[in-house]
Amino acid sequence: xxxxxxxxxxxxxxxxxxxxxxxxxxxxxxxxxxxxxxxxxxxxxxxxxxxxxxxxxxxxxxxxxxxxxxxxxxxxxxxxxxxxxxxxxxxxxxxxxxxxxxxxxxxxxxxxxxxxxxxxxxxxxxxxxxxxxxxxxxxxxxxxxxxxxxxxxxxxxxxxxxxxxxxxxxxxxxxxxxxxxxxxxxxxxxxxxxxxxxxxxxxxxxxxxxxxxxxxxxxxxxxxxxxxxxxxxxxxxxxxxxxxxxxxxxxxxxxxxxxxxxxxxxxxxxxxxxxxxxxxxxxxxxxxxxxxxxxxxxxxxxxxxxxxxxxxxxxxxxxxxxxxxxxxxxxxxxxxxxxxxxxxxxxxxxxxxxxxxx
Ligand SMILES: [Zn+2]
Numbered sequence: 199x200x201x202x203x204x205x206x207x208x209x210x211x212x213x214x215x216x217x218x219x220x221x222x223x224x225x226x227x228x229x230x231x232x233x234x235x236x237x238x239x240x241x242x243x244x245x246x247x248x249x250x251x252x253x254x255x256x257x258x259x260x261x262x263x264x265x266x267x268x269x270x271x272x273x274x275x276x277x278x279x280x281x282x283x284x285x286x287x288x289x290x291x292x293x294x295x296x297x298x299x300x301x302x303x304x305x306x307x308x309x310x311x312x313x314x315x316x317x318x319x320x321x322x323x324x325x326x327x328x329x330x331x332x333x334x335x336x337x338x339x340x341x342x343x344x345x346x347x348x349x350x351x352x353x354x355x356x357x358x359x360x361x362x363x364x365x366x367x368x369x370x371x372x373x374x375x376x377x378x379x380x381x382x383x384x385x386x387x388x389x390x391x392x393x394x395x396x397x398x399x400x401x402x403x404x405x406x407x408x409x410x411x412x413x414x415x416x417x418x419x420x421x422x423x424x425x426x427x428x429x430x431x432x433x434x435x436x437x438x439x440x441x442x443x444x445x446x447x448x449x450x451x452x453x454x455x456x457x458x459x460x461x462x463x464x465x466x467x468x469x470x471x472x473x474x475x476x477x478x479x480x481x482x483x484x485x486x487x488x489x490x491x492x493x494x495x496x497x498x499x500x501x502x503x504x505x506x507x508x509x510x511x512x513x514x515x516x517x518x519x520x521x522x523x524x525x526x527x528x529x530x531x532x533x534x535x536x537x538x539x540x541x542x543x544x545x546x547x548x549x550x551x552x553x554x555x556x
Contacts, residue, residue, distance in 0.1 A: 293336040295418075297442075301336035305413055308333075310420065310442050312434045318517050319437050323358045323384050327429035329438050332409065332419045340416035342554050345443035347422040347435050347514075348405035349450040349524075350398035355385025360433050363474060363516045370468040371511040382513055384431035389453045391530050398426070400534045401449040404527065407536075407543040408449075415547055436517040445487055445553070446522035447546065448514055452529040459503035460495045462488035463510035463524040471511060476519045487521040487553055494549030495527075498541055521553070 293301040299308060312325040319325070333339070359381040362369045368378045375382035388397035402423060409419045420443045422428060422435045430438070439446035452458060465472065465481040472481055485507075492506035503526075512524055527542050528534070 293339065295333065299333055301333050301339060303335045303337060305335060306333045307331060310438055312430070312438055313441065316437050316441050317519070318364050318433065318440075321361050321364060321517070322431055322434040322437065323360050324352060324355060324429050324431035325434040327352075327427075327434075329420055329422045329428070329430065329435075329442075330424065331442060332413055332421065334413050334416045334418055338414075338416040339418065340554075341418075342445075342550075343418040343420055343443040344412055344550060345420040345422065345439035345446040345520075346405045346408050346412075347439065347446060347448040348398070348401040348424070349448050350385060350388035350396075351402060351423050351425075351427055352385035352429060352431060353427045355431060356383050356387050358384040358431065360384045360431055360513065362511070362513055364476070365474065367470075367474060369511045370466050370471045371509060373510050373512065377511075384433070389451060389530055391451065391532075391534065392455060395534075397451050397530075400451060402426070403534070404449050404539045404542060407539045408546055411543045411547045412550070415551070417550065432513040433517055436514050436522070439522065440517070440519045443520060445520055445550070446514070446518060447487075447491070448522075448524045450524055450526050451532060451534075452526045454529040455531045456529065457531040457533075458529045459501035460492055460528065461503040461506045461508050461526050462492055463512055463515070463526070464488055464507040465515055466509040466511050468511075474516075477516060480519055480521070481515075483521040484515055484518065484523060488523040488525070490553045491523065491525060491546060491549035494552060495542065495545035498545030498548065500527075500542070500545065 295301065299306070307330050309328045310331050311328045312319055312322060314320065329345075331343070362375065362380055362382045366380055368380050369375060369382070371377055374386050388401075390396055391400060402425070405421065406424060409421055409424075412419045420439065422430060422438070435448075436446065464485050465477060471477055488507060492502055496502050496506070508526075510524070514522060514524055525546075532538075
């Protein structure tokens with residue numbers, strides 16, 4: 199768990215200036231950087247969506263910020279630092295995260311790449327891309343980091359294979375890759391919705407809505423993919439989440455075509471699987487997260503498919519050391535209008551509130 203160090207920091211003018219240089223409006227910069235390997239047109243929507251929650255969050259934060267959180271930073275800021283604040287909210291209250299990032303009253307962000315020293319990182323085959331970690335405004339931050347992984351969207355991902363399990367053992371269930379296989383497609387292309395729209399496009403849209411909801415609630419959000427392509431395979435996505443988030447939710451639509459409802463891929467009950475690390479130490483938390491989220495989605499008005507869970511041996515779960523699920527929010531026949539995506543995002547956010555409260 200990552201906890202913020204609460205309370206306003208007394209920053210020197212120099213430190214504040216440095217912090218600002220690193221933090222002010224990085225959203226747009228990183229979004230553009232992030233879209234570097236995809237068509238230029240895909241950078242624009244990401245930048246817009248990154249800017250939108252920042253503006254809204256500043257308003258919310260300003261309304262709810264206690265006066266005491268504001269005054270120390272203002273009092274210690276020199277005129278030079280104050281001039282650096284022009285255009286930003288005048289309420290820069292510092293709160294340093296566990297990773298050393300200094301929060302402001304704006305949504306800030308940083309790029310996160312795969313560190314080759316991280317456990318299991320060596321099993322990744324596609325890892326040149328970057329995720330983006332968004333920090334909630336200081337006055338509403340709750341200290342929890344949620345990884346939202348928009349399923350699919352890795353160009354060339356289906357031409358490469360990675361080990362299904364960290365130890366090279368065979369899969370215990372079927373799925374995209376058959377039972378008994380030791381290697382699986384690094385990132386599959388995903389399904390097409392009934393109208394021909396790619397799953398990767400719809401999961402991206404949903405992820406962006408979820409991001410905004412979570413930031414407004416004070417969660418930090420690690421976004422694996424916000425554009426059409428990110429060069430991170432399923433192993434890399436999982437290892438990044440393991441090291442920079444408190445839980446990991448991958449968003450998917452299933453390949454059937456009868457609007458089957460919502461479910462998550464639960465951890466197979468096979469002993470050999472549940473005795474394999476890191477599954478052994480984490481499977482109960484994976485299942486608790488999944489059950490909590492699908493229950494919240496049911497409460498939000500969605501039907502569940504067969505009780506809301508299906509056992510599946512997935513690369514994601516096989517490498518996860520934080521609570522982690524593949525969430526199937528529907529299938530190729532399911533509605534994905536903006537209203538439905540909002541409803542899904544509200545349910546996911548409510549489920550996360552419940553998960554972290556217990
Ligand atoms: Zn999928």
